[in-house]
Structures are given as C-alpha cells and as structure tokens.
Amino acid sequence: MKILQINKFFYPKGGAETYLLALISLLQKNGHEVIGFSQANKNNINIKGQKFFLEEINLDKFYLKNIFKIGRIFWSFQAKKNIKKLIIQENVDLVHLHNIYHQISPSILPELKKAGRPIVMTVHDFKLVDPYYTLWAIKNKKSAKSWLAKLLMALEYRCHKIIGVYQKNIDLFIAPSNFVKSKLVEAGFDLNKIIVLPHFAELSYNSSQPEEKNYIVAFGRLDVSKGFDLLLGALAKLTDGAKLKIVGSGPAEKSLKKLAQDLKLGNKVEFSPYSSKEKLTSIISQSLFVVFPSLVHETFGLGIIESYFLGKPVIASRVGSFSEIVTPETGLLFEPADIDGLKTALETLIHNRELRLALGQGARQMAEEKFTGQQHFDKIIDIYKALVKEAGTKKFQ
Structure with missing residues (x-):
C-alpha cells in the first residue's frame, strides 16, 4: 500500500x-x-x-x-x-x-x-x-x-x-x-x-537491567503546563528520600532551576538536556520510578508507556488519558496540583521496594499486552x- x-x-x-x-x-x-x-x-x-x-x-x-x-x-x-x-x-x-x-x-x-x-x-x-x-x-x-x-x-x-x-x-x-x-x-x-x-513504543525489557539506584526521573518538555515546579515543591517537603533527575529542555528551564535553588534542594536535583533515546533509556532503567506531574489534560502518555516497557512504575497526575493507562497494577495517581498528594505518593514508592517491584512487573505486563x-x-x-x-x-x- x-x-x-x-x-x-x-x-x-x-x-x-x-x-x-x-x-x-x-x-x-x-x-x-x-x-x-x-x-x-x-x-x-x-x-x-x-x-x-x-x-x-x-x-x-x-x-x-x-x-x-x-x-x-x-x-x-x-x-x-x-x-x-x-x-x-x-x-x-x-x-x-x-x-x-x-x-x-x-x-x-x-x-x-x-x-x-x-x-x-x-x-x-x-x-x-x-x-x-x-x-x-x-x-x-x-x-x-x-x-x-x-x-x-x-x-x-x-x-x-x-x-x-x-x-x-x-x-x-x-x-x-x-x-x-x-x-x-x-x-x-x-x-x-x-x-x-x-x-x-518500540522498547524491550532487558532481564539483566542494572540494579535500581536511589533516584527518580521526570522527563519531557520543560513547560509550565507539565507541573515540574509542583514536583520540585513536593521533593522539598520530603525529610529524606531519593534524588531527582529531570531530563529535557524548554521555556521553563531557567525558572525551574531557580526554583530548585530557592527551595535549597542543592544536589538533590540534577537537570540534563535530552541527548538521545539510548541515554534516556539508560537513565530510566536505573531509576526507582518515573513521575509525570502534568497540570493539563494529556491526549495519551507515550513517556508512561516507554517507562512501562522498561519495567518502571509511574506516579502521574489524574489528568486526561493518564487515568486510563496508570492503574493500581502499574502506578499511583494523585490529583493535579495537589502537592501533598504527590508528596505522599513519592514517599510510598521511595520507601516500599516490594510495591515498586510489583508495580514495575505490572507495568511491563501491560505494555507488552497492549502497546x-x-x-x-x-x-x-x-x-x-x-x-x-x-x-x-x-x-x-
């Protein structure tokens, strides 16, 4: 054809x-x-x-x-x-x-x-x-x-x-x-x-993936609509926990870096531009989980599916299509702009390895069955x- x-x-x-x-x-x-x-x-x-x-x-x-x-x-x-x-x-x-x-x-x-x-x-x-x-x-x-x-x-x-x-x-x-x-x-x-x-998504799970490291990931276009500022605010509320890696660039990059400084997050946050799919895949593969804190209704959630293929659970805001693909078997949802709800979700997955692994397995299964x-x-x-x-x-x- x-x-x-x-x-x-x-x-x-x-x-x-x-x-x-x-x-x-x-x-x-x-x-x-x-x-x-x-x-x-x-x-x-x-x-x-x-x-x-x-x-x-x-x-x-x-x-x-x-x-x-x-x-x-x-x-x-x-x-x-x-x-x-x-x-x-x-x-x-x-x-x-x-x-x-x-x-x-x-x-x-x-x-x-x-x-x-x-x-x-x-x-x-x-x-x-x-x-x-x-x-x-x-x-x-x-x-x-x-x-x-x-x-x-x-x-x-x-x-x-x-x-x-x-x-x-x-x-x-x-x-x-x-x-x-x-x-x-x-x-x-x-x-x-x-x-x-x-x-x-065209990704495959590698059973010999490296052991997870003590950081979480958020990636995508750095825009005010994507809720990265909310994620930084929630991270600042944690008394202990994991480091955050933000991968991407966009119009909100400068203001987000300033916010991280103002919140005194120091080396708890690392910003890096998107360089290649292979590099991003490597970063996600070694993470604890991935966060999508969007403030707008999304048409799909390709980043979520990519994370699933790599066996990673997701924390996402309850917006648009996210509630269709993030289920109790694959991750956690919080209400959009609810900083305390996001904080609770972060604490839950950071401190519960057994739940993380179970959700990661469910995420990979969903990806392979549907996407x-x-x-x-x-x-x-x-x-x-x-x-x-x-x-x-x-x-x-």
Whole structure:
C-alpha cells in the first residue's frame, strides 16, 4: 500500500513527531511505501515527496515582517497547489494526517477529498476543540501566549469551525485515548467517525537491567503546563528520600532551576538536556520510578508507556488519558496540583521496594499486552484497508 503521511514537521520535535516517525518506520518495515508532505527543513528525515514540501514558516516568534504570511495560517494556496501535484504524481492509496494547523492549513483537505483518497487523522492535541490547544486540569489557568497569537489562533479556529472543513473532509479520526474521543464528541464531532487507537513504543525489557539506584526521573518538555515546579515543591517537603533527575529542555528551564535553588534542594536535583533515546533509556532503567506531574489534560502518555516497557512504575497526575493507562497494577495517581498528594505518593514508592517491584512487573505486563509496535501495526493496517475498500480506490495489494 502507498500511504501519504502529512505533518507540519518531519523531524524529531515533539510527541506527534515521535509517533509519526515511529509509524513510518513500522510501515516501511512491513513492506509499505510511505510518501511525506510537510515543510522543508534541513533536519527532516529522508523521505519521498520532499520536492513538494512547503517553504518553512517559523511561528515560534512572531515578527511584523511575518504579517504577510498570516493568510497561510488560515488557508494556504501553496499547500493546496503542491498537494494536488503530489497526488497526481504519486497516486497514493490513502492519506494519514497528523498536525497540519498553521503551517500547512486545512486547504489541502478539499483537494484530497476531490481526488477520492480516503483521509484519516490522528488527533495529537486538542486544537480541534480548543483554539489554544491546551485543556487545563486546574482552575484559573490561562494561555501564556501573546494577545496577538491568541487572537490569530481564535480567528483561525472560528473560521475553520464555521466552514466545517475538518468534519466534512476527514473520513475517520483516530483518538489515542477514550478521553480524546469524549472531547471530540463534546465538540460536535460524529461519534461514528472516531476510533480509539493508543500509541505504541518500540522498547524491550532487558532481564539483566542494572540494579535500581536511589533516584527518580521526570522527563519531557520543560513547560509550565507539565507541573515540574509542583514536583520540585513536593521533593522539598520530603525529610529524606531519593534524588531527582529531570531530563529535557524548554521555556521553563531557567525558572525551574531557580526554583530548585530557592527551595535549597542543592544536589538533590540534577537537570540534563535530552541527548538521545539510548541515554534516556539508560537513565530510566536505573531509576526507582518515573513521575509525570502534568497540570493539563494529556491526549495519551507515550513517556508512561516507554517507562512501562522498561519495567518502571509511574506516579502521574489524574489528568486526561493518564487515568486510563496508570492503574493500581502499574502506578499511583494523585490529583493535579495537589502537592501533598504527590508528596505522599513519592514517599510510598521511595520507601516500599516490594510495591515498586510489583508495580514495575505490572507495568511491563501491560505494555507488552497492549502497546507493542506489532499490535499497533495490525490495528492501523486494518483501519487503512477498511477505508481504502470503502473509498473504492486501488485494490489493496
């Protein structure tokens, strides 16, 4: 089968790209041809279709000189033109969308629909139900984006919602969790066009893993929404316990390091940037457990699943999909922003080795039963086949 994968980034950038690149590798490994459509960037993976990629637009920082590119956020005529050429040249069987907001825009959707290609979209965030992407799990939290960025995002969201461009043109939405599915339905999306398919991880447990060392791990993008400040505060409340290793970088890095100093945590906390998957895997493998203290509702929890594959239990806030994958057999949950609840959970796992090992075993069992690459491939290829058959495109080979 020839599958067109579309995302605004085609290099390791965030959770959506982690999934996308792993999916591409999985499909290719199983004999399927993958075409890409994205923005041009020197860090992109090598993939067929790059001559149709769009000129990159950087929206991380908005300058007045970018004012003429605002139209592309709402409706990119260049993207529409390029996707038409790509479809004609490659004659793909199916289109799988990921994140196309802003840099690509939904202008490509009517063109894909006109070409008679079935279209499936994996929902990686909450942009389809909230203009600012983020659903806070605690009250009185607002987006930190500038007023101009918020205005443009609100206008973009409203325009696309009014014309129903996503609902009209996309045949099926893949939700990584039941929580995402429920939010889509609440926002008016057709229940019959949504299917739940969790993400996957390609990690294997090594029975000869090193003995656990006296530290815990938290990793990911260092953003105010991820609750790392709460974790530092809870750690400061412990009279004794383990060291904390925070792996990652992001806009909150400087303030988190200052907070650690202010709390007089000293050498109890170690910050390090993400360097490689192998290095992170090694750090997790030797830890006591892993903590995910997010303050926002999450669409999935790939980091949790990766920790499970390495036999590590998890402490996580009760947000979004986390409560679906963190069970009494795999870890502990606490209420979002509840510093005392987090402190209690930390103390429980730090001082109870027997419980840690039992939860770690349960975590690994869940990962191997539900979240392997082969299981994901079998399910997603069935989805692809059904859509291709329904659309009446080329017979699946």
